[in-house]
Amino acid sequence: MSGSAAGRQLSPAEAKGWLAGSFDDFFGSEGISSGVVPENSLQGNSGRNQRKKDLSAAPGCGTNRVLSRKRAKASSVDRPCSKSRQNWSQSQDEPWVDKYKPETQNDLAVQKKKIEEVETWLRMHIFQRHPKQGGSVLLLTGPAGCGKTATIQILAKDLGVQVQEWTNPISLDFTKEDVRNISGHDSNSHAFPSQAQTALFQDFLLRANKYNKLQMLGESSQNDKKLILIEDMPNQFYRDPSSLHEILRRFVRTSRCPLIFIISDNFSGDSNQRLLFPKEVLEELCISVISFKPVAPTNMMKVLNRIVAAEANINRENYAPDRASLELLCKGCSGDIRSAINSLQFFSMKECSLEKDFWSRKKRSSTLKGETAAAVCNIRKKSKSDISEDQAIQAIGGKDASIFLFHALGKIIYCKREPLSESEFPQLPSHLLEHHRDTLLIHPEDIVEKSHMSGSMFNLYLHQNYVEFFTDIDDIVRASEYLSAADVLCGNWSSRLVMEEYSTSVSTRGVIHSNKSRAFAHCQGGMGFRPLHKPQWFFINSKYQENCAAAKSLFSSFCLSPECLQTELLPYLAKLANPMRNEAQIAFIQDVGRLPLKRHFGRLKLETLTDKDPGVPDLLAGYEEDPIDMHAADVAVQMEENRTNENDCDGLPLSSSQRSGSELPCSQPQPVAAQVAMEEDELNIEEYDSD
Numbered sequence: 001m002s003g004s005a006a007g008r009q010l011s012p013a014e015a016k017g018w019l020a021g022s023f024d025d026f027f028g029s030e031g032i033s034s035g036v037v038p039e040n041s042l043q044g045n046s047g048r049n050q051r052k053k054d055l056s057a058a059p060g061c062g063t064n065r066v067l068s069r070k071r072a073k074a075s076s077v078d079r080p081c082s083k084s085r086q087n088w089s090q091s092q093d094e095p096w097v098d099k100y101k102p103e104t105q106n107d108l109a110v111q112k113k114k115i116e117e118v119e120t121w122l123r124m125h126i127f128q129r130h131p132k133q134g135g136s137v138l139l140l141t142g143p144a145g146c147g148k149t150a151t152i153q154i155l156a157k158d159l160g161v162q163v164q165e166w167t168n169p170i171s172l173d174f175t176k177e178d179v180r181n182i183s184g185h186d187s188n189s190h191a192f193p194s195q196a197q198t199a200l201f202q203d204f205l206l207r208a209n210k211y212n213k214l215q216m217l218g219e220s221s222q223n224d225k226k227l228i229l230i231e232d233m234p235n236q237f238y239r240d241p242s243s244l245h246e247i248l249r250r251f252v253r254t255s256r257c258p259l260i261f262i263i264s265d266n267f268s269g270d271s272n273q274r275l276l277f278p279k280e281v282l283e284e285l286c287i288s289v290i291s292f293k294p295v296a297p298t299n300m301m302k303v304l305n306r307i308v309a310a311e312a313n314i315n316r317e318n319y320a321p322d323r324a325s326l327e328l329l330c331k332g333c334s335g336d337i338r339s340a341i342n343s344l345q346f347f348s349m350k351e352c353s354l355e356k357d358f359w360s361r362k363k364r365s366s367t368l369k370g371e372t373a374a375a376v377c378n379i380r381k382k383s384k385s386d387i388s389e390d391q392a393i394q395a396i397g398g399k400d401a402s403i404f405l406f407h408a409l410g411k412i413i414y415c416k417r418e419p420l421s422e423s424e425f426p427q428l429p430s431h432l433l434e435h436h437r438d439t440l441l442i443h444p445e446d447i448v449e450k451s452h453m454s455g456s457m458f459n460l461y462l463h464q465n466y467v468e469f470f471t472d473i474d475d476i477v478r479a480s481e482y483l484s485a486a487d488v489l490c491g492n493w494s495s496r497l498v499m500e501e502y503s504t505s506v507s508t509r510g511v512i513h514s515n516k517s518r519a520f521a522h523c524q525g526g527m528g529f530r531p532l533h534k535p536q537w538f539f540i541n542s543k544y545q546e547n548c549a550a551a552k553s554l555f556s557s558f559c560l561s562p563e564c565l566q567t568e569l570l571p572y573l574a575k576l577a578n579p580m581r582n583e584a585q586i587a588f589i590q591d592v593g594r595l596p597l598k599r600h601f602g603r604l605k606l607e608t609l610t611d612k613d614p615g616v617p618d619l620l621a622g623y624e625e626d627p628i629d630m631h632a633a634d635v636a637v638q639m640e641e642n643r644t645n646e647n648d649c650d651g652l653p654l655s656s657s658q659r660s661g662s663e664l665p666c667s668q669p670q671p672v673a674a675q676v677a678m679e680e681d682e683l684n685i686e687e688y689d690s691d
């Protein structure tokens with residue numbers, strides 16, 4: 001958020017206007033208990049989560065998300081203060097995300113295909129369900145604010161299905177009595193809140209499955225079909241995902257209605273989805289997964305235009321942003337419709353000084369550049385290439401945009417360009433003409449930053465994947481030189497943190513510039529989709545660490561560093577054949593001390609990078625900031641522990657190379673193969689004494 005926003009003091013009236021509605025559960029005199037309210041969770045909370053995120057994406061309100069999530073909300077029919085709520089709803093301070101919430105499928109800004117997918121799933125698992133079929137589970141994923149919950153609510157309404165939603169209890173100050181009531185047995189032992197939370201959740205599922213939702217005033221009781229919705233995941237499951245899996249196994253066996261989880265994407269690498277729903281569990285319990293995409297700019301524009309038009313009718317004093325401004329707004333919210341609507345409301349407030357700041361800045365820059373009537377298209381054009389425009393987007397409530405590694409790499413490798421007109425064309429001297437390129441539509445440094453990945457790790461991915469997208473060997477040579485330079489920049493650990501930014505700049509821009517087949521906008525098509533892969537470096541590095549640890553332990557008597565052992569001593573020992581060495585040592589020498597020219601090394605099997613893969617292997621997850629600096633000892637310790645458990649041989653922990661023949665990995669020379677290799681190379685056996 002810009003400085004002006006941060007620095008601005010809200011007047012008490014403003015603050016009240018924004019906050020009162022959302023926090024009246026806390027401020028109001030309704031006396032909602034802060035204690036545990038398990039009954040709330042069990043009564044079914046259909047429709048109440050509409051308001052729970054209303055301010056979560058508003059500028060400066062990021063931290064309210066937890067609060068708003070925890071807030072127990074109710075529709076106007078299930079709250080004693082429905083009248084005052086209604087009055088308040090009609091006031092102009094009502095959050096527009098609620099005021100203009102979608103009522104029908106056509107109103108939804110979600111991709112039609114996704115709505116159909118969810119609808120088909122619901123029909124199949126609710127109406128065409130086999131009587132003996134157990135419970136079915138659906139997992140909805142996608143970025144925050146892309147309309148997952150809204151879609152479920154509208155479809156449930158259209159299909160006449162009740163939604164029973166779990167909400168985490170506000171407080172976990174359980175008494176022993178509570179726990180006894182929930183778990184059904186007397187417990188003298190100390191009950192931890194986490195256990196109680198799991199028990200509560202389990203109990204909720206059981207009851208939701210067994211009993212119908214309480215019928216509220218004005219609700220029809222025609223249909224007893226229902227679904228259970230979990231968006232507020234109990235924290236305990238993040239600490240112990242197996243407890244969730246156990247509950248789900250039981251649910252799938254015994255339940256009669258579908259269970260839907262909504263989990264928003266997370267870009268930081270420790271994906272909640274992978275943690276809570278690993279592949280094996282998805283397969284075992286036949287959990288369907290439907291992934292939503294960010295709301296498309298065209299859909300977003302439609303919604304914003306509709307709101308602006310409706311607001312203009314109601315309140316003519318409201319500032320109505322023009323088309324160019326709405327486009328900027330759409331761009332800045334990264335496909336999050338909640339954030340876009342909140343920003344629109346925020347900046348349409350007349351008294352909002354931030355908005356004035358922004359519009360005056362925009363006006364000034366327009367005047368300076370003589371942009372008047374053509375402002376819209378110029379802004380669009382400028383926004384593609386001018387970094388200050390990005391800052392402007394941030395100024396109108398832009399979200400902190402993140403992109404998955406897969407897309408970030410794609411943006412660099414496919415590097416979209418825009419043709420330049422004659423007048424804009426920078427006149428390069430004739431000897432530099434070969435470096436002429438159309439304007440890039442991306443900022444490589446921004447993309448690396450948004451991928452939330454360290455520079456050296458990003459370089460690894462680029463290095464692994466760029467070749468497939470080149471057509472000329474000379475271009476590859478040039479690109480590889482840039483990558484080498486980038487590597488050198490990152491080489492010194494003491495300056496790496498600072499230099500990483502320069503390093504990624506060199507590598508990404510180097511690769512982009514070197515690829516002449518993508519130098520101009522008109523020659524960018526025709527490449528089609530090519531899969532991206534994870535760096536082989538991960539495997540090779542772990543193999544290297546393993547070998548270092550093994551060299552150190554097997555040849556400790558030489559008191560040499562692992563590098564020296566592997567590059568100097570072992571190649572020498574490989575030329576000798578000392579019958580006094582043990583089998584493990586001989587196998588290791590064969591493995592790392594020789595580079596037989598006659599042997600053909602196959603290519604390692606590459607692992608495909610999927611679109612939401614955080615890109616950091618589990619082993620490196622803790623070192624993501626600086627994987628290359630990952631200390632060998634840590635890996636060695638880990639591997640040594642494994643090895644000592646697996647095969648203790650004369651008290652020496654052995655690497656994979658040193659296990660008995662049948663256990664050697666296929667990349668290693670097997671004893672028989674080693675024998676053949678020795679014969680082929682006609683090695684002379686000499687006496688050698690290391691002492």
Ligand SMILES: Nc1ncnc2c1ncn2[C@@H]1O[C@H](COP(=O)(O)OP(=O)(O)OP(=O)(O)O)[C@@H](O)[C@H]1O
Pocket residue numbers: 050053097098100101102107108109110142143144145146147148149150151231262263264303337338341
């Ligand atoms: N046309 C629209 N389509 C979808 N949502 C809309 C639309 N207009 C307004 N909204 C509001 O935008 C919000 C979308 O949030 P929703 O909870 O559906 O997103 P989500 O994908 O479930 O995100 P999260 O993971 O953060 O819960 C809702 O409050 C909804 O009422």
